[in-house]
Amino acid sequence: MGSFGDPDIVEVDTDVLIIGGGMAACGCAYEITRWAPEGTRIRLVDKAAMERSGAVAMGLSAINTYLGDQDPTNYVRMVSNDLMGIVRDDLVYDVGRHVDNSVHLFEEWGLPIWKQPGDENKSLAEGGRPVRSGKWQIMVNGESYKCIVAEAAKKALGMDNIQERVFIVKLVLDAEIDNRIAGAVGFSNREDKIYVYSAKVMLLVAGGAVNIFRPRSVAEGQGRTWYPVWNAGSTYAMAALVGAELTMMENRFVPTRFKDGYGPVGAWFLLFKAKATNCRGEVYMDTNIEMLKDYPPYGLAAVPATCLRNHLMMKETRDGRGPIYMRTDTALQALAESYEDEFGVRVAKKKIKHLEAEAWEDFLDMCVGQAGVWAGENIEPEKVPSELMPTEPYFLGSHAGCCGIWVSGPADICPEEWNWGYNRMTTVNGLFTAGDGVGASGHKFSSGSHAEGRIAAKNMIRFLRDNADYTPNLGLDVQALAEEIYAPVRTFMEHKDYTTAIEVNPNYITPNMLQHRLMKIMDEYVAGVGTAYTTNETLMKIAVDKIAELKIDSKKMMARDLHELMRAWENYHRILAGEAHLRHMLFRKETRYPGFYYNMDYNFVDEENWRCFVNSRIDPKTGEWTTFKREHKDLVTK
Ligand code: SFD
Ligand code: AMP
Numbered sequence: 001m002g003s004f005g006d007p008d009i010v011e012v013d014t015d016v017l018i019i020g021g022g023m024a025a026c027g028c029a030y031e032i033t034r035w036a037p038e039g040t041r042i043r044l045v046d047k048a049a050m051e052r053s054g055a056v057a058m059g060l061s062a063i064n065t066y067l068g069d070q071d072p073t074n075y076v077r078m079v080s081n082d083l084m085g086i087v088r089d090d091l092v093y094d095v096g097r098h099v100d101n102s103v104h105l106f107e108e109w110g111l112p113i114w115k116q117p118g119d120e121n122k123s124l125a126e127g128g129r130p131v132r133s134g135k136w137q138i139m140v141n142g143e144s145y146k147c148i149v150a151e152a153a154k155k156a157l158g159m160d161n162i163q164e165r166v167f168i169v170k171l172v173l174d175a176e177i178d179n180r181i182a183g184a185v186g187f188s189n190r191e192d193k194i195y196v197y198s199a200k201v202m203l204l205v206a207g208g209a210v211n212i213f214r215p216r217s218v219a220e221g222q223g224r225t226w227y228p229v230w231n232a233g234s235t236y237a238m239a240a241l242v243g244a245e246l247t248m249m250e251n252r253f254v255p256t257r258f259k260d261g262y263g264p265v266g267a268w269f270l271l272f273k274a275k276a277t278n279c280r281g282e283v284y285m286d287t288n289i290e291m292l293k294d295y296p297p298y299g300l301a302a303v304p305a306t307c308l309r310n311h312l313m314m315k316e317t318r319d320g321r322g323p324i325y326m327r328t329d330t331a332l333q334a335l336a337e338s339y340e341d342e343f344g345v346r347v348a349k350k351k352i353k354h355l356e357a358e359a360w361e362d363f364l365d366m367c368v369g370q371a372g373v374w375a376g377e378n379i380e381p382e383k384v385p386s387e388l389m390p391t392e393p394y395f396l397g398s399h400a401g402c403c404g405i406w407v408s409g410p411a412d413i414c415p416e417e418w419n420w421g422y423n424r425m426t427t428v429n430g431l432f433t434a435g436d437g438v439g440a441s442g443h444k445f446s447s448g449s450h451a452e453g454r455i456a457a458k459n460m461i462r463f464l465r466d467n468a469d470y471t472p473n474l475g476l477d478v479q480a481l482a483e484e485i486y487a488p489v490r491t492f493m494e495h496k497d498y499t500t501a502i503e504v505n506p507n508y509i510t511p512n513m514l515q516h517r518l519m520k521i522m523d524e525y526v527a528g529v530g531t532a533y534t535t536n537e538t539l540m541k542i543a544v545d546k547i548a549e550l551k552i553d554s555k556k557m558m559a560r561d562l563h564e565l566m567r568a569w570e571n572y573h574r575i576l577a578g579e580a581h582l583r584h585m586l587f588r589k590e591t592r593y594p595g596f597y598y599n600m601d602y603n604f605v606d607e608e609n610w611r612c613f614v615n616s617r618i619d620p621k622t623g624e625w626t627t628f629k630r631e632h633k634d635l636v637t638k
Contacts, residue, residue: 004561005489007192009478014043015464017184017199019168020235021046022054023398023446024205024435026153027102027453028460033156035461043197044157045186047167047206047566048230050150054207055228055436056446059143061267061365063113064445065095066103066130066138072096075136076636079443081301083402084592085611086248089635090414091407091441094423094455095448100124102451103138109148112141134270136443143365149450165190167566168206168234169485171242171431173620175475179243181430182472187485189562194482198472201430201460205453208396208436209233211515212578214523214530215392217260224369226255226262227394232570233577235437236395236404240576243620244426245406247439247613247630249577250584252393253401254533254596256310258326259387263370265326267362274331276313276388278321288312295594295605297638306400310390310595318532325385332359332382356382392529393596395577397436398449403581404439406615406630407432410455415633422463424456427617430463432456440613488559488568495558508558511567514550518575521546526582527597534598540586547579584614587627 016032018025021044029044036042046053067075075096080087104125107113113124114131122128130138154162166186174182183198210227217224240246256265256276268274275283291312292299299308313324335355339348359381363371373379379386397404408425409418425432434456435449444452483490488511495507503510522528525543527535554575559565590606591599613630 004192005486005493007187007194007482007486009194009196009482011478012043012195012197014041014197015200016040016042016460017197017202018042018044018205019184019203020054020205020207021048021050021150021162021164022205022207022435023056023149023449024437024453024456025203026050026149027450028203028205028434028457029153030105030156031454031457032461035458037465040461040464042157042161043199044153044162045166045168045195045197046162046164047189049164050154050162051147053230054146055231056146056149057228057230058368059145059365060140060446061142061362062133062137062139063103063106063142063447064137064266065099065443065448066136067096067100068130070135073636077638078136078303079441080634080636080638081298081303082305082400083251083442084298084305084307084605085607085638086440086592086613086632087402087442088409088418088440089633090409090418091438092443093413093636094410095441095444095452098455099444099448099451102454103447105152106145106149106447109152111145111148114139114141133267137266137270139267139271141361141365145446163195166195167569168238169569171202171204171238172474172476173242173428175473177473179429181242181428183474185481185485187562187565189566192562194485196474196476196478196481198474200467200470200472201432201464203432203434203453203456203460204235204239205433205435205437206234206238207231208394208398209236209574209577210394212395212518212522212574212581213392213526213528214519216389216529221260224260224262226257226264226391227396231396231436233395233573234570235433236580237573237576239405239426239428239431239433239437240580240618241620242428242431243618244428244431245615245617246580247404247406247615248584249395249403249439249580249616250588250614251401251403251593252581252596253396253399254307254310254390254393255400256313256388257391258370258373259323259389261363261367261370261373262391263363263367265388268326268328268331272328272331272335272359275327277325277327278316279323279325280321282321284312284316284324285309288315291315307593307595312595313388314390314532314595324388326388327385328359328381329383329385332356390529390533393527393533395581397439397442398444400442402440402442404441405433405437406440407438413635415635422459424452424459425463430467432460486565487555488557488565491556492558492560502560508556509553511557511559511564511571514554514557514571515567515574517550518571518578521550522578526578526585533596534600535585536600537586540582543582544586547575547582551575580616583616583625583627588614
């Protein structure tokens with residue numbers, strides 16, 4: 001191995017390449033070995049360590065998609081309503097009909113799932129009834145959820161076929177065959193090595209995107225976000241650059257979370273039946289209910305869409321009635337009183353202690369930082385409420401958001417125009433995606449992402465069999481490629497002695513500073529927290545120019561070590577994902593997701609003209625970006 005800055009180039013020839021080590025990747029890894037012909041070479045590459053990488057790294061306290069005996073068509077209705085009517089019903093239904101099997105596997109592998117009294121020793125597969133927090137969600141003891149799921153994936157593939165700490169920089173198309181995936185390149189963030197993979201079929205599942213918008217947390221708290229900081233938009237950027245069609249990139253997710261620790265709210269609203277109020281103790285979901293009438297039918301559903309719940313909440317802070325409180329105190333007291341009525345004071349006391357433990361466990365299992373905020377600020381949730389806050393925007397396709405890549409659907413249920421042979425294949429031949437990667441199909445969560453990785457696996461093997469005589473031709477000048485990947489290192493080496501303050505230099509910019517510049521642009525012009533999620537066409541057009549300048553300056557990023565080199569490449573991915581979002585927002589002449597963002601030039605939902613998909617594509621030969629409409633179809637009557 002050479003010294004730092006002089007990387008070895010390692011070429012890896014494989015049949016199947018899985019990029020990412022999160023829920024979808026683990027689902028694929030588990031499933032693919034069951035279908036792959038003997039001797040198939042499979043390689044999984046994760047930028048981090050699978051045991052704790054991706055969105056489930058910290059663990060979770062609920063599995064948000066488990067249907068049980070419910071009809072998948074009702075699941076489609078819920079998802080469609082929550083995402084304001086624009087989803088691919090075929091993809092959502094497909095997740096709905098397969099998701100439970102993944103949850104049964106998790107339980108078999110050792111994930112403790114809460115059961116109703118009397119069913120404690122019965123698994124879900126044996127008919128054990130779960131404790132549901134909501135209609136679709138079940139409670140788990142999930143601190144080690146990711147470790148358990150990763151272990152099964154590792155066992156299926158074998159560690160010899162898994163590489164951790166390798167960051168994939170870009171995908172490579174075949175040099176001779178049009179629109180055909182042929183490989184990928186990346187580098188180790190631990191060793192001075194560049195990897196060049198050739199592959200016949202590929203799954204790109206590198207998660208969603210975090211830290212494109214300026215976060216609410218500052219200084220020492222900066223690393224704290226709700227979604228995981230690993231997710232740097234790699235999925236969307238790398239797919240877009242090889243010409244894969246993107247869909248609904250204007251969609252974003254702004255979750256309402258416990259302030260500062262980003263603790264999720266689902267268990268509090270659904271399991272503990274807590275209410276959220278303004279500073280006067282008024283329940284905004286009641287006092288502002290009339291506002292929902294502006295958004296039929298989505299606002300008038302039994303459970304109004306997530307963005308509309310935000311919309312009602314934001315009115316309170318805009319009108320000066322903040323902060324918003326999650327009434328943990330009154331919720332726990334009400335449950336305690338109901339116990340006293342039912343069981344008497346002595347038994348109730350024990351049950352209340354149990355309830356308090358569950359409240360803490362919710363965060364200890366899923367978002368330990370929030371438990372830290374409670375401990376650090378002496379917050380006893382049974383005595384005082386906690387502040388809620390809408391977070392900075394995230395891009396994702398698996399939670400209550402639906403941006404992502406346009407994929408082929410399941411042949412048995414999807415219309416002809418949504419099917420090009422292989423379920424979950426993007427518009428680039430041989431390139432598949434799942435989880436946060438698949439657009440127009442939200443509410444899969446952890447379990448649905450795993451199930452979708454498994455769906456993709458089966459179809460990837462079918463694609464591999466159908467194209468058995470294909471040999472990838474990368475046509476790469478590997479030396480030039482190494483120079484391109486290591487350019488930030490070269491820039492640093494060349495100019496580092498020009499000044500005495502290592503971070504201040506007219507010849508380069510640190511990845512950290514460049515990231516702040518991107519976040520500032522997105523925040524101030526593209527409806528971040530700084531403008532209370534509002535923007536307009538004039539502001540967005542300014543952002544287009546600023547992003548163009550940023551792209552020019554990004555070529556001057558430097559890197560002092562391998563970790564910083566990864567930060568530099570993450571920024572290239574973030575910029576492209578942010579740009580996709582901006583272009584789609586400019587194209588959609590309405591405000592489809594009030595509470596996620598407001599385009600004040602078109603502050604209304606326009607069902608007649610905009611109940612359609614917005615898709616876009618970069619021509620990989622010219623770099624030209626086109627954005628266009630695709631017709632929406634309801635496959636399930638709403
Ligand atoms: O409470 C590269 N999620 C919840 N799901 C649930 O089922 N229940 C919950 O309770 C959920 N909640 C929740 C959730 C997430 C988070 C962060 C919190 C709370 C605090 C959502 C799910 O976790 C999510 O839907 C899935 O994990 C999505 O799966 P997937 O596979 O699409 O993404 P991933 O797991 O993040 O994995 C991404 C992987 O890619 C790697 N990676 N590898 C190589 N090269 C690159 N360039 C790469 N870029 C990224 C990452 O390391 C990772 O392995 S609640 O809020 O609702
Ligand atoms: P969250 O903790 O906000 O990520 O939500 C977890 C799950 O609960 C998701 O399936 C949400 O859609 C659902 N959820 C959260 N808050 C509410 C609410 N107020 N009403 C109905 N469902 C909710």
